[in-house]
Amino acid sequence: xxxxxxxxxxxxxxxxxxxxxxxxxxxxxxxxxxxxxxxxxxxxxxxxxxxxxxxxxxxxxxxxxxxxxxxxxxxxxxxxxxxxxxxxxxxxxxxxxxxxxxxxxxxxxxxxxxxxxxxxxxxxxxxxxxxxxxxxxxxxxxxxxxxxxxxxxxxxxxxxxxxxxxxxxxxxxxxxxxxxxxxxxxxxxxxxxxxxxxxxxxxxxxxxxxxxxxxxxxxxxxxxxxxxxxxxxxxxxxxxxxxxxxxxxxxxxxxxxxxxxxxxxxxxxxxxxxxxxxxxxxxxxxxxxxxxxxxxxxxxxxxxxxxxxxxxxxxxxxxxxxxxxxxxxxxxxxxxxxxxxxxxxxxxxxxxxxxxxxxxxxxxxxxxxxxxxxxxxxxxxxxxxxxxxxxxxxxxxxxxxxxxxxxxxxxxxxxxxxxxxxxxxxxxxxxxxxxxxxxxxxxxxxxxxxxxxxxxxxxxxxxxxxxxxxxxxxxxxxxxxxxxxxxxxxxxxxxxxxxxxxxxxxxxxxxxxxxxxxxxxxxxxxxxxxxxxxxxxxxxxxxxxxxxxxxxxxxxxxxxxxxxxxxxxxxxxxxxxxxxxxxxxxxxxxxxxxxxxxxxxxxxxxxxxxxxxxxxxxxxxxxxxxxxxxxxxxxxxxxxxxxxxxxxxxxxxxxxxxxxxxxxxxxxxxxxxxxxxxxxxxxxxxxxxxxxxxxxxx
Numbered sequence: 001x002x003x004x005x006x007x008x009x010x011x012x013x014x015x016x017x018x019x020x021x022x023x024x025x026x027x028x029x030x031x032x033x034x035x036x037x038x039x040x041x042x043x044x045x046x047x048x049x050x051x052x053x054x055x056x057x058x059x060x061x062x063x064x065x066x067x068x069x070x071x072x073x074x075x076x077x078x079x080x081x082x083x084x085x086x087x088x089x090x091x092x093x094x095x096x097x098x099x100x101x102x103x104x105x106x107x108x109x110x111x112x113x114x115x116x117x118x119x120x121x122x123x124x125x126x127x128x129x130x131x132x133x134x135x136x137x138x139x140x141x142x143x144x145x146x147x148x149x150x151x152x153x154x155x156x157x158x159x160x161x162x163x164x165x166x167x168x169x170x171x172x173x174x175x176x177x178x179x180x181x182x183x184x185x186x187x188x189x190x191x192x193x194x195x196x197x198x199x200x201x202x203x204x205x206x207x208x209x210x211x212x213x214x215x216x217x218x219x220x221x222x223x224x225x226x227x228x229x230x231x232x233x234x235x236x237x238x239x240x241x242x243x244x245x246x247x248x249x250x251x252x253x254x255x256x257x258x259x260x261x262x263x264x265x266x267x268x269x270x271x272x273x274x275x276x277x278x279x280x281x282x283x284x285x286x287x288x289x290x291x292x293x294x295x296x297x298x299x300x301x302x303x304x305x306x307x308x309x310x311x312x313x314x315x316x317x318x319x320x321x322x323x324x325x326x327x328x329x330x331x332x333x334x335x336x337x338x339x340x341x342x343x344x345x346x347x348x349x350x351x352x353x354x355x356x357x358x359x360x361x362x363x364x365x366x367x368x369x370x371x372x373x374x375x376x377x378x379x380x381x382x383x384x385x386x387x388x389x390x391x392x393x394x395x396x397x398x399x400x401x402x403x404x405x406x407x408x409x410x411x412x413x414x415x416x417x418x419x420x421x422x423x424x425x426x427x428x429x430x431x432x433x434x435x436x437x438x439x440x441x442x443x444x445x446x447x448x449x450x451x452x453x454x455x456x457x458x459x460x461x462x463x464x465x466x467x468x469x470x471x472x473x474x475x476x477x478x479x480x481x482x483x484x485x486x487x488x489x490x491x492x493x494x495x496x497x498x499x500x501x502x503x504x505x506x507x508x509x510x511x512x513x514x515x516x517x518x519x520x521x522x523x524x525x526x527x528x529x530x531x532x533x534x535x536x537x538x539x540x541x542x543x544x545x546x547x548x549x550x551x552x553x554x555x556x557x558x559x560x561x562x563x564x565x566x567x568x569x570x571x572x573x574x575x576x577x578x579x580x581x582x583x584x585x586x587x588x589x590x591x592x593x594x595x596x597x598x599x600x601x602x603x604x605x606x607x608x609x610x611x612x613x614x615x616x617x618x619x620x621x622x623x624x625x626x627x628x629x630x631x632x633x634x635x636x637x638x639x640x641x642x643x644x645x646x647x648x649x650x651x652x653x654x655x656x657x658x659x660x661x662x663x664x665x666x667x668x669x670x671x672x673x674x675x676x677x678x679x680x681x682x683x684x685x686x687x688x689x690x691x692x693x694x695x696x697x698x
Contacts, residue, residue, distance in 0.1 A: 003044070004051035007058055014067050015211065019197055020044060021071030023190045024078065032186060038082050045075045064126055080105055146440040146455075157206040164323070165209050168316050169216040176219030179226050191218060224309060231302035332375065336504070348502030349375070352422065352509060355500050356380035360420060365520075367418035367512075369403065369431060369438065370396060376422065385417055393445070393554045398547075400442035401449055403477040404435055404459060410476025411495045414512055416519040416543045421496070423480050426506040432481045435472065436460040445551045480510055519543045605646050610679075613650040614658075617687075623653040630662040635670050642678065649678045656686035664692035 007013040024041040027033060049062050062068045084105055088098040120126070162170055177195055180188050194215045202208040332349035356366060357380045365383045366376050373387020386399050402413040414421060424430045431438075439459035443449040450456040450471075459471045472478050482489040483498060491498070491510065500509035519541035526539050540548060605613075626648060629638050638659075641648050652658040660680050663671040676682065682692045 001051075003048040004054075007048075007052040008055050012211075013052070015197075015201075017048075017062070017068060017071050019194055020190075021074045022197065023193045024071075025074050026189050026193055027186060028077070028081065030189065032189070033078075033081055037186065038078055041078055042075065045071060066126060069126075076109070077106075080109055146437065146444050156204055157202050157209050161206050161209055162202075162212075166212065166216050167319050168312050169220045172220035172223045173212075173216040174219075176221070176223035176226075179222050180219065191215065195219060227305050227309065231306050234298045234302040332379075346504055346506065348426070348504050348506035350379065352500060352502050352507035353379035355509065356382050356420070356422070359499075364420060365418045366420045366422055367399070367402070367414055368422040369424075369434070370399065372422065372424070394551060397442050397445035397551070397554070400438040401446050401547075403431070404439040404442055404456075404472075404475050405449065406474050407476045407479045407492060407495070411492070411512070413544065413547060414476075415514055416516050416541050419512055419515055419520075420499075421480060421510045421512060423477070423508045423510070424506065425481050425508055426504060430481070430506075431477055435475070435477055438477070439471075444554050447552060448550055480508065483508070516541070516543055605650075609647060610650050613647045614652060617652050617654055617656050619654045620651075622648065623651050623658075626651050626659050627653070627662055630659050630668060630671055631666055633666070633668050633671065635674070638671060638674065642674070646678065649675055649680050655688070660692045661686060661690075661695060665695040667696070 003013065003016065006016060020041070024037070027037055052058050052062050053060055063072060081102075084098070084102045087093070087101060093101060117126075166173070173195075177192075180191055184192075198208075198211040198215050202210075202212045332353075334346040336344045336346040338344060353375060356364070356376065360366075360380075360382060362381075363383070365385065366380070367385045368376060370386035370388060370390055373384040373390070376382055376384040377387060386396055390396060398413065402410040402417075404410075405413075425432070427433075436456060436459055439450060439456035443454065443456050450458055458469055459475070460469055461467060461472070462469050468478055479489065479491045480496065483491045483496075485505075495513055496510040497513055498508060499511045500507070502508070522541045523539065528539070628634075629641070649659060658680075659671070660675050660682050662668075663675060664682065672682070685691055
C-alpha cells in the first residue's frame, strides 16, 4: 500500500522498485533464498504492481519500460527457483542433480524469453530508458536530450553538497556501513544495496542527495549505537565477559552446529587452519584487553568516544535546527541588498502570483516556462501551460519555440494556448539568461527553429555586456523581457498589454490581446479525462495545426522502437557540445551573413595588416579554433570565417605555426589550396625551423 501511494505521488517510485528487486537478487547470489524471502518478494511485486498499473500516468509501464523490467525479471526468476526447489524436495535430488535441473530450467526460460522479446520488440512493446536515467551514467549536459541537459539539478554532487545536507553523517554513515558488514543478514543486505545505489546515483546527480538521507541516518544510527553499546559495556565491565565467551573460535562453533560426518569435519578443520593467523591476532588483542593496562586504555578510549559523540551531537542538533529554518523559508521570498547597503525583502514572485489570483478570471491560462508551473498552480490557482510534471518533450519544445521564436510567431502560438504571459526578469537566473536552453529544446523538435544549428548557438548573448544576437533580439521573450527597459525595445501594443510589473522588476505579466476564443472553447469541449477525473491529457486546437505539422517527435538515443532514427541530429548535437567554440563561431558567422545579405563584397587586407597578424605569435581562442577547423577538415566553416575575416588565414600560434602548417601536416589539400589562393606562404619557418612543406615530408 505504501508503494502504491508513492507510485501515485512521485515518479521516484522507480528507484524504490528497482532497489527492492536488486535486494531480492542479491539474496539469491548470497545463497540466502528461502521460502520467507520468496513469499515476501512475490507478494510485494504482485500486489504492488497490480495497484501501480491502476494509476493512469503509469499504466502498464512496470511491465513494458526498460527502467522497471529488472524487478520483473527477478520476480520471474524467483518463480523458477521456487519450482526447482519444490521439485528437488519432491524427487529427493542430490545436490549435483538439483543444479543440473536448475540449469536446464533457466536455459529453457532464457530461450522462451528471447523468442518473446524478439517477437514483441519490433511492435514497440518495450519503452526505452529515459534521458533522465541515462543522465545518471554519462556526464551532465551530455545525455543527448537538451531538455534534460538544461536542468542544473542534474549536475554531479559536490563534497560541499553532501556536507550541507548530511553534516556529521558524512563520517558516521561509512562507519556504520562497515559495522553492518560484520553482521550481515537479510535485512543488512537491503541496507547494503540501498547504500551503494543511493551514494552512487547522488554522486551523479545532485538532486538525488535526497535519497541518501534515510540510509545515511540508518547507518549513522548503527555506528552511534555500536559505539555507545561498546563504551557502556566497558564501563560496566561486561566487555571482559564477552571477550572470554567470544574467545572461542567462531569456526569451531560452526563445526558443532553442522553435520557430524568426517568429510565435513576435515573440510571445516582445513578452513579453520586457513584463518589461524587472523584468529591469533584477534585472540592477542583480547588477551591484551584483559590486562590492567588494557582495561585502562579501553576505558580512556570509551570516554573519548562518548565525549566526542556528545559534542558532535550537540553541534549536529544546532546545525539541524539552523538548516531546517533556511530550508523551510519560502524560496519565492528572498533577501536582497540595495547599492547603499540596505537589506530589503524581495517579495516580487509572491506578489505576482497573488496578482494573478486576484485579478484574472478563474479559467485564465498562464504561459510561463515550466520551472514556475507548480508555483502558478499552487499559489495563483490558475492553469499553467507546463510544469515540472510535464512529461511530453514535444509540448515543452512548443513552449520553447513560442518564447524564443520571433515576436509574431510566438504570439500566434500563445493566442491559441494562453490568456497571459508571465516572464521572470531582473537579471541573475531569469528567463533571458536561460533562454539559450529554451531555443535548443525547441530546435530538438522544430528543426526549422535554428536551421543548420543543432544547439542554437545563434540564439544568445554575443558578449559579456549582454548584447543579444540578432535571433535573440527578434524573439518573443526578449521583447517582453526588455520591454521599455532597453532603448528601442518595445512589445507590440496591438498584441500585448503589460498589466503587472513587480516592485523590483523580477516578474512581468502581459495580457495577450486577440486571444482565440474559438481555440479556447475547442479545448474545453474536447477535454478527455480518466474515470477519476484527475488526469486529463490535453489536445491542441486546430488553430495550431500549421505549426504542429512542422514538428518532428524527439527520438532519444535509447528509443529503439521507432521506425526512423535521428542519428544525424544526435551526431551534430554531441559534436557541438564537444566543440562549443567551433559551434559558436559557426553560429556567429551565419548570423552575420543573414543580418547583412546585401553585402557581398569580399573583404581585403592591406599588406601592412597581413604582416602585423602574421608576425604576431600567440596562443588565443582564434588560433585554437582555427586548429580545430583545419584538423577536422571543416572546409565550409573555414570559408565562412575567411569570408568575414580574411585575417584569420594569417594567424600563428606561439610555436610559430598557423593554418598552413596544420593543413600540410594533416594533408588537407582543399584547405591548402584555399590558403594559397589567399597568398599565405608555405615555405616560412616555425619556431623549430620547420616549414609546412617539411611537415609534409615527415
